[in-house]
Amino acid sequence: MTTEPAPNQTLKPxxxxxxxATGTIGRATTNALVHLGYDVTCLVRPASDAGALAGVTLVQADVTDPATLERDAFGDPPYDAVVSCLASRTGAPQDAWAIDHQATVNAIDAARATGVQHFVLLSxxxxxxxxxxxxxxxxxxxQALIASGLTYSIVxxxxxxxxLSGQIARVRAGKPYLLFGDGELTACTPISDRDLGAYMASCLTAPDRQNRILPIGGPGSALTPRAMGTHLFSLLDKPPIFKHVPVGMMRGIAGGLRMVSRVIPSLAAKAEFARIGLYYATESMLVLNEDTGHYDRDATASxxxxxxxxxxxxxxxxxATVERGDHSVF
Incomplete structure (x- = not known):
C-alpha cells in the first residue's frame, strides 16, 4: 500500500x-492535482465538455497538430510538468496511432522544446x-518518452x-453472467479512477516513481471474472447463473473477421474490436514475469x-454510474 502526499503541502513542480483531462481518468487526475495545490491548466478540444473541471485554466489546442499544440498549449513561462491521460476512444488502428502514439509524441516534443522538466504518461x-x-x-x-531526455513516469x-461493470444491468435484469471459458482464465487487480488519479499526481513528487515504468493496481487479491460475477449475484441477492462462451469460438470469429477485412477494408475496425475482446478474455491484467511467461499478482503493486x-x-x-468506453468488452 502506498501513501499519497497530504493536501496543501508545498510542492514542486x-x-x-x-x-x-475530460476523460474519466483525466478528470480524476486533474482533481487530485488541484487538491494538492498545483496550478493546473487543462488542454481540451474545442468541442469538449469541460464543465466538470473546476479550479483549472482551460486552453484549446489540437493535439494532432504539432505546430498549434506548441503555440496554443505550451506557453511562456514553461510548465514544470505535463501529465498526459490521452487515449484513443475506440482502439481502432487509425485512432490508436493518431492519439496513443502521434499525439503523445507531439506533446513530448513540445514539452522538451519549451523546457518542461517532467512528463507523466498514462499507458x-x-x-x-x-x-x-x-x-x-x-x-x-x-519508448519515445524514455528517449526524450525528460524525467518521466510511465504509469x-x-x-x-x-x-468490469458492463454486466451489472444484464444480471439485474435476470440474465446470466457471461464467462469466457470457465471464468478462471484471467485475473486482475482493478483500480478506481480516484485512486489512479491520486497515484498519477503523486508521481510528480515521489523520487521512486521517476524515470520508471510503473505497473499499478488497486487493493486486495486478484479477481477472476467468475469471482466478480459471483459477488455481483450476491449483491443483487440472486442465485448465480453463468453462461460460458467458448474461447475457441471467439478465436474463430476474430480470425475470420481478420481474413475478411483483408478483402473488405471497411471491416478492419470490427476485426480489431474482435481481437480486443479475445485479448481481454484470455490475458490477465497483472505484471508479466518474463522469465516464466506467467502473470504475477505478487509483482503487481497496489x-x-x-x-x-x-x-x-x-x-x-x-x-455511481458506469461511464463505459467506446469499445468496452464487458
Whole structure:
C-alpha cells in the first residue's frame, strides 16, 4: 500500500499541464492535482465538455497538430510538468496511432522544446504483451518518452472499474453472467479512477516513481471474472447463473473477421474490436514475469483503498454510474 502526499503541502513542480483531462481518468487526475495545490491548466478540444473541471485554466489546442499544440498549449513561462491521460476512444488502428502514439509524441516534443522538466504518461499494463494496434501505439510512445531526455513516469494501470461493470444491468435484469471459458482464465487487480488519479499526481513528487515504468493496481487479491460475477449475484441477492462462451469460438470469429477485412477494408475496425475482446478474455491484467511467461499478482503493486465490489454496490444503489468506453468488452 502506498501513501499519497497530504493536501496543501508545498510542492514542486507547481505549474502542470494536463492532456486528456475530460476523460474519466483525466478528470480524476486533474482533481487530485488541484487538491494538492498545483496550478493546473487543462488542454481540451474545442468541442469538449469541460464543465466538470473546476479550479483549472482551460486552453484549446489540437493535439494532432504539432505546430498549434506548441503555440496554443505550451506557453511562456514553461510548465514544470505535463501529465498526459490521452487515449484513443475506440482502439481502432487509425485512432490508436493518431492519439496513443502521434499525439503523445507531439506533446513530448513540445514539452522538451519549451523546457518542461517532467512528463507523466498514462499507458496500460497490456503493452507488456502487445498484440493489438493500440498496444503497439502506446508502447512506441513510451519508448519515445524514455528517449526524450525528460524525467518521466510511465504509469501502467491494470483494469478499470468501468471496464468490469458492463454486466451489472444484464444480471439485474435476470440474465446470466457471461464467462469466457470457465471464468478462471484471467485475473486482475482493478483500480478506481480516484485512486489512479491520486497515484498519477503523486508521481510528480515521489523520487521512486521517476524515470520508471510503473505497473499499478488497486487493493486486495486478484479477481477472476467468475469471482466478480459471483459477488455481483450476491449483491443483487440472486442465485448465480453463468453462461460460458467458448474461447475457441471467439478465436474463430476474430480470425475470420481478420481474413475478411483483408478483402473488405471497411471491416478492419470490427476485426480489431474482435481481437480486443479475445485479448481481454484470455490475458490477465497483472505484471508479466518474463522469465516464466506467467502473470504475477505478487509483482503487481497496489495503491488506494477503493474496491471493485464497493463500486458495484454504489452502482446498484444509484450512488455511481458506469461511464463505459467506446469499445468496452464487458
Amino acid at each position: 507547481k505549474r502542470v499541464l494536463v492532456l486528456g 496500460a499494463i497490456c503493452v507488456q504483451k502487445p498484440r493489438l494496434a493500440f498496444q503497439h501505439a502506446k508502447l512506441t510512445a513510451e 501502467r494501470p491494470t483494469a478499470y472499474f468501468k471496464s 495503491t488506494g483503498a477503493d474496491t471493485l465490489f464497493d463500486y458495484y454496490a454504489d452502482v446498484i444503489n444509484g450512488k
